[in-house]
Amino acid sequence: MDHEVVIVGAGLAGLACARTLHASGIDAVVVEASDGVGGRVRTDIVDGFRLDRGFQILLTAYPELSRWFDLNALDMKLFAPGAKVRLNGKFRTVGDPLRRPADLAATITAPIGSVADKLRLLKLIASVRRGQAKNLLRRPDMSTLQRLHKAGFSDRFIERFMEPLFAGIQLDPFLEVSSRRFEMILRMLAKGDSGVPAHGMGALSEMLAAPLPHSSVRLNSNVTALANNRIDLRDGCSIQARHVVVATDGPNAARLLDRVPDPGSRSASAVWFAMDEPATGGKAILLDGERSGPARNVAILSNVAATYAPEGRSLLVAAVPGPDALGANLETAVRSQMSRWFGSVVDTWQTLRVDVIRHGQPLQTPPLNPKQSVRVDDGLWVCGDHRDTASIQGALFSGRRTAECILAELRPNSQP
Numbered sequence: 468m469d470h471e472v473v474i475v476g477a478g479l480a481g482l483a484c485a486r487t488l489h490a491s492g493i494d495a496v497v498v499e500a501s502d503g504v505g506g507r508v509r510t511d512i513v514d515g516f517r518l519d520r521g522f523q524i525l526l527t528a529y530p531e532l533s534r535w536f537d538l539n540a541l542d543m544k545l546f547a548p549g550a551k552v553r554l555n556g557k558f559r560t561v562g563d564p565l566r567r568p569a570d571l572a573a574t575i576t577a578p579i580g581s582v583a584d585k586l587r588l589l590k591l592i593a594s595v596r597r598g599q600a601k602n603l604l605r606r607p608d609m610s611t612l613q614r615l616h617k618a619g620f621s622d623r624f625i626e627r628f629m630e631p632l633f634a635g636i637q638l639d640p641f642l643e644v645s646s647r648r649f650e651m652i653l654r655m656l657a658k659g660d661s662g663v664p665a666h667g668m669g670a671l672s673e674m675l676a677a678p679l680p681h682s683s684v685r686l687n688s689n690v691t692a693l694a695n696n697r698i699d700l701r702d703g704c705s706i707q708a709r710h711v712v713v714a715t716d717g718p719n720a721a722r723l724l725d726r727v728p729d730p731g732s733r734s735a736s737a738v739w740f741a742m743d744e745p746a747t748g749g750k751a752i753l754l755d756g757e758r759s760g761p762a763r764n765v766a767i768l769s770n771v772a773a774t775y776a777p778e779g780r781s782l783l784v785a786a787v788p789g790p791d792a793l794g795a796n797l798e799t800a801v802r803s804q805m806s807r808w809f810g811s812v813v814d815t816w817q818t819l820r821v822d823v824i825r826h827g828q829p830l831q832t833p834p835l836n837p838k839q840s841v842r843v844d845d846g847l848w849v850c851g852d853h854r855d856t857a858s859i860q861g862a863l864f865s866g867r868r869t870a871e872c873i874l875a876e877l878r879p880n881s882q883p
Contacts, residue, residue: 470496472873473698473708475690475723478506479859480851481714482675483535483866489679491874497679498688498698498706504676506716507827508859510667513819514741515777517667521822522635522737522764522786524752525668526652528659529860530600531867535675542665544772547749552579552628552756553808558747559756561628579756580624587619595654603650604856608833611639614646631754635764637857638733638827640789645835648856655860661752665774671859693723696846710846710873714866717829717853724843730853731830736792738762738785738801739819745770745781746809760804761791783816788827797821828857837861841869848873 472488474481477499488495503509509520524546527538548563549570559577562570575582595603609617611633615625625642634640636652664670676684689701697707713720717730745767747753753765762785769776769783776782785801794800798821806813829852839854850869855861 469706470494470708471877472496472710472712473498473706474712474714475693475698476506476714476716476719476851477501477504477672477676477684477686478714478716478851479508479672479675479862480866480869481712482672482679483531483863484712484714484850484870485679485683485866486535486675487867487870488873489683491878493874493877495683496706496708497684498690498700499684499686500689502686503672504684504686505669505672507824508668508672510669511820513739514817516739516741516780516782516819517775518739518820518822519663519668519737521735521824521827522766522784523663523668524636524661525663525671525859526655526659526661528655529858529863531860531863534867535863536671537674541670541674543660543662544665544774545660545662545750546766546771547751548660549574549751550628550632550754551747551749551751552577552631552754553759554578554627554756558753560751562751579627580621583619584621584624588624591618592653592657595650596657600651600654603654604647604835604837606647606650608835609646610642610833611637611644611646611649612642614649615642626758627756628754631756631763634788635752635754635786638735638788640763640791643830643832645831645833647833647835647837648831648858651856652858663768663772663775665772667775690723708846709877710848712848712850712869712873713843714850714869716826716851718826720849720851720853724847724849726843727849732826733828733830733857734789734792735822735824735827736787736797737822737824738787738798739821740783740785740802740805740816741776741819742781742783742812742816743779744812746783746805746812755804759807760800761787761794761797762801762804763788765805765808782819792823792827793825797823829853831857838868841865841872
């Protein structure tokens with residue numbers, strides 16, 4: 468055997484798996500097809516701007532974060548609680564009065580729905596905050612839209628607020644995702660903050676990988692086949708191990724492992740614009756409550772984290788979830804939408820990059836059964852957000868629990 472464990476994929480799940488194994492003295496190596504760690508959770512420097520690979524936000528209430536990261540070292544930059552919703556040509560504040568009492572009057576009068584809708588939202592938030600998080604994953608399952616209707620929300624409130632908010636978070640413009648996952652995300656939003664590391668989301672991946680021995684992560688190593696605890700690489704090399712972990716995204720895991728079904732894909736795109744002045748002030752995310760174009764979430768990221776843009780410049784990202792993400796002429800459509808929002812100044816904006824991500828998240832429609840088995844066969848394992856909840860939390864937790872299952876076999880008398 469070349470190694471005790473080989474992990475295919477250096478995304479968050481693969482890195483968490485490797486870290487857990489190395490902490491127990493296991494000889495584990497990670498092979499990664501690309502030129503860096505992190506999978507989608509990477510950040511590139513483009514003309515002095517920091518561009519994440521697709522618009523991403525970190526929810527600080529994820530339980531796994533405190534296990535793996537020093538949030539102070541990440542230097543988190545936080546969005547304002549709540550959002551600004553675009554309605555009838557204006558931005559309306561929908562805040563969190565418990566955190567920012569000054570937003571109470573604007574939130575009550577915002578024309579996103581009735582006062583009863585807003586009280587129902589408070590009731591729903593109180594419901595998902597109670598008890599242990601894992602209990603939410605045992606509740607009766609249905610689509611997010613069905614759950615909102617069951618809670619009594621009006622169509623107006625759903626279309627103007629909940630739909631654009633969760634279109635971005637769940638890449639789900641039609642609110643099809645499991646209500647179990649929706650309620651878990653709502654809990655995270657209610658209990659913690661939303662933000663980005665000062666140096667980009669890629670800082671998560673770099674920090675997670677940093678303690679691993681340099682020789683244990685092999686980049687530019689594309690796996691072409693996997694059989695009998697041996698992986699074949701495109702360069703003609705092969706690696707044999709007692710245990711093989713496939714820690715790729717769902718579609719690639721299904722390609723490598725016959726017994727792992729493709730979980731389906733939710734697509735996302737992001738159009739990144741550079742400008743001389745911020746399009747609007749404040750640190751709130753902007754939601755399209757009037758269905759004015761393909762972008763449902765917009766953020767002036769340089770307002771939130773000045774480190775995302777060079778001095779004297781501003782950075783805006785427009786996020787397009789779902790089928791529209793794969794549409795033709797996306798940049799033109801988003802720019803036209805932004806012109807309707809912000810006027811002729813948009814003509815001066817520079818398009819830095821257009822990210823088109825065919826697999827942003829697994830589908831996770833109901834029924835969602837979290838904590839799916841990570842064992843495929845003797846010595847063969849699979850992990851990733853498609854085995855848990857589609858989130859950074861799900862990826863990290865899946866990688867760790869897979870490693871703990873392997874440790875139980877390799878070191879049966881040890882405590883994970």
